[in-house]
Amino acid sequence: MYQPKQHSPDMSETDFQVIADIAHQDAGLVFTPEKASLVRSRINRRLRKLGIKRFSDYIAFITSQQGEGERKSMIYSLTTNISSFFREPHHFDLFANKVFPKLLSNARNGGRVRIWSAGCSSGQEPYSIAMTMHSIAPDLSNLDVKVLATDIDADVLEIAKTGFYHPSEIENISAGYQKEYFSPSTNGTQKGYLIDQRIRGLISFRELNLLHDWPMNGLFDAIFCRNVVIYFDESTQLRLWPRFEKATAPGGWLFVGHSERLSEKLGTSFQNVGPTTYRLPN
Known part of the structure; x- marks a missing residue:
């Protein structure tokens, strides 16, 4: 009919x-x-x-x-929830080769390490961070190293918390990482892959609107806020970047998206140290 x-x-x-x-x-x-x-x-x-x-x-x-x-x-x-594992890989190369080794040394000497994935969407970014760290230091669970992953969208956070992904979503991950950190699984009628608990256990997912108060205690050694503020107007961006500076530890790092830049109007202490990469002085 x-x-x-x-x-x-x-x-x-x-x-x-x-x-x-x-x-x-x-x-x-x-x-x-x-x-x-x-x-x-x-x-x-x-x-x-x-x-x-x-x-x-x-x-x-x-x-x-x-x-x-x-x-x-x-x-x-x-909101636009587009994410993928190890997106903008130069950030993860720098994090693995230069940023995390020093943070790991601090953690092995009894210090704390905190990483923030701001605007984490369905979790690929914080899981990529955690896998990078764990591949370098398999004993992370014995150290005070944590990743905070936040997003405004409570629905995508529920997806992120499961750690379950469709086969097409992990295609760009190296074979070594797939073998080490993913196992075949099902979610209802869906077939896919589940991220290992060793990785999931490093991350805390929280709902957070970046325009509201940030209730976190302590400073972050590295902040990933990538392809988030691009959706804000300039006045909102100018208010946010100084807040990220206040949340970053001395010598801490800020990674932004490929089309994002910190404006010279800001007057923050962040120094451009590489493509879409900024750092505070010690």
Whole structure:
């Protein structure tokens, strides 16, 4: 039987602007009118899930007290969660060859080492960090070395916590790492690979909006915040980088995304020491 094509609800310019304003206010995300079709597509999924027919009704809901939870779900749907293992490999080469050996020496002398993956998405970045460290020091569980992995999206954090990945997601990982750190597994009806508990045990996953307070105690020896602030406007970026400086230990490292740079307007003490790599003086 012929089924007429169902048309998606229309989103007016006013609807778009309200959604864009909320995304900017709550999460620092920037959506220009050129992104209206993207926003419409992603929010349509929320309308279908909730059984809401019109954008205006959806906006009335998310701006009400009853819609606070959905407002967060809307932000999740608008964030871009693209990640892969060992993305931008030059960072991991530098981390393995120059950064971590000194941190490991400190840990073996009774010190603490803390790494932060800010905007960790579905976990590939923090797991890549942990595998890099463990390949150098298999006795990490006996040392005070931890990775904090945070993201604004609670849904992708749940995926990250499982440590379960589709075969296509681990294709770019070396055969040695695959053999050492992954084992065939299933998640419901899905077949894939599970990351070893030795790696999962090094990481703590936490929900965190970078625009809000950061409740962490202590400073970080290295921070990976890559391909995150690119989605923020300049004023938000200018507020964030100094906060990262305050969270970084003397001599600590900051790794950013391939299209991100620390503006000279900042006046921070971070020094550019390589491609998309910064460091604080000791």
